[in-house]
Amino acid sequence: MGTMSGEEASPGLRETGIRERSPGSYELRAYNAEKGRQETTTYVHSRREWGAGIRTARSRRAQLVADIAAGKYGGSKGTLGYLVDAYIDQRERTGASPTTIRGYRSIARAVAAGPGPKKLDKLSSRDLDGWYADLIAGEMTPATVHHHHRLVFAALRQGRKWGWVASNTAELATVPKVPRSELKVPPPARVVALIDHAELSRAPDMATIIVTAALTGLRRGELCGLRWSDIDWDGQTITVQRSVWQAGKDWGVKDPKSHQVRVIPAGPRVLAALTAWRLRAEREARAAMVEVADDAYAFGPDPDQAVPKMPDVISRRFRLHCQALEEVTAEEAEESGRAVTVADRWPYRFHDLRHYQATELIAAGLPMVTVSRRLGHAKVSTTSDIYAHDTDANALLAAGALDSGLAR
Secondary structure (H helix, E strand, O other): OOOOOOOOOOOOOEEOOEEEEEOOEEEEEEEEOOOOEEEEEEEEOOOOOOOOOHHHHHHHHHHHHHHHHOOOOOOOOOEHHHHHHHHHHHHHHOOOOHHHHHHHHHHHHHHHHOOOOOEOOOOOHHHHHHHHHHHHHOOOOHHHHHHHHHHHHHHHHHHHHHOOOOOOHHHHOOOOOOOOOOOOOOOHHHHHHHHHHHHOOOOOHHHHHHHHHHHHOOOHHHHHOOEHHHEEOOOOEEEEOOEEEEEOOEEEEEOOHHHOOEEEEOOHHHHHHHHHHHHHHHHHHHHOOOOOOOOOEOOOOOOOOOOOOOHHHHHHHHHHHHHHHHHHHHHHHHHOOOOOOHHHOOOOOOOHHHHHHHHHHHHOOOOHHHHHHHHOOOOHHHHHHHOHHHHHHHHHHHHHHHHHHOOO
16 A cells, blocks of 8 residues: 555554554553653544554654653652642542642642752651741742642642552641641620521521521532532431532532531421521522422522522621621621720631531530541541530530549
8 A cells, every 4th residue: 555645554553652443543652761660641633544654653753752751640740730730630630629639730839849850759747847948938828838738748648549659748848837726616695696697688598598507507519519409307207419600700610528428317496497588589589480399499590490599608797797797797896985906806607507517416426436426537537536525525524524523
């Protein structure tokens, strides 16, 4: 068969590092001397004919050789920045949530501006220590520096599994200590005030959302993902099996955090609030001449509740309620002739309603494992670490009770 011109070649073309396995589909290979193995990739031309795309295949193969030389296929010649990017790509392909990946990409940019260009075989714990110190000097909080460290640590751990590094340099790095911050938990009276204020607002569904969050511990995204069909009215339970994520204007539905579907017993107060909201939603749907499906989103913003409410909307409205009530508290203080103090502030986030539920359950004496399951934590130790202060307080109460039992 004669030689073809242009992008054409004979069927089953073979040349150094290139093999046409099927029409227009090429296997590209190049030897990685440092790793002692062949690196392989593929190129498929849009026109599935024998020889189609051979020029592009040759160009792709040349790029493969260049990437190997640059250390992009592992080995000590690769850079920390490239490893971090490769780790993030791997996490994205294996199902990490878009919000998680967005946070990782933000940290990766900081890595690129810091130790990112450092070759892996030259990276030392001193390089990382210096970077952490620079971040602190730039007024980054120790907690945020820890987030940066955890990503670098995880990337190097994965790099070790891939054979890119012999050890995890981050294991020897010194990370700034993170002072334990006191949880800002709203007391019951303030939770009630938030509910009442939301009930009288132009978005009264926030009252039901606050009640549900405070008494079930559902996360913001889990509340947005709650469907009416997740509520077992007779069994008095709520099944948490999805969460809504939001990254800017993008959004979607994912599994709950830790991929744990959990069933939460719902008390009369929660069920009453959800029942009242369902009746109100149905009235609004009839007025708009639409129907609310059984599997509609419980807090959907439209009359038919076909799409979920966005998490950022909940946070923004909750913040506005706190700001309004803080102004009321300050006015009351001034009217009574006393100075406004820190105690008059309402510094709460929506997530603090989860803390409210947890601390109330712990104070009531419920086992930590029960609280952990209700919150959807993957490990009981996570719950214990977060609420160690309340656990210690209960331990002191228990010690006092024991002492009083032996009093004479």
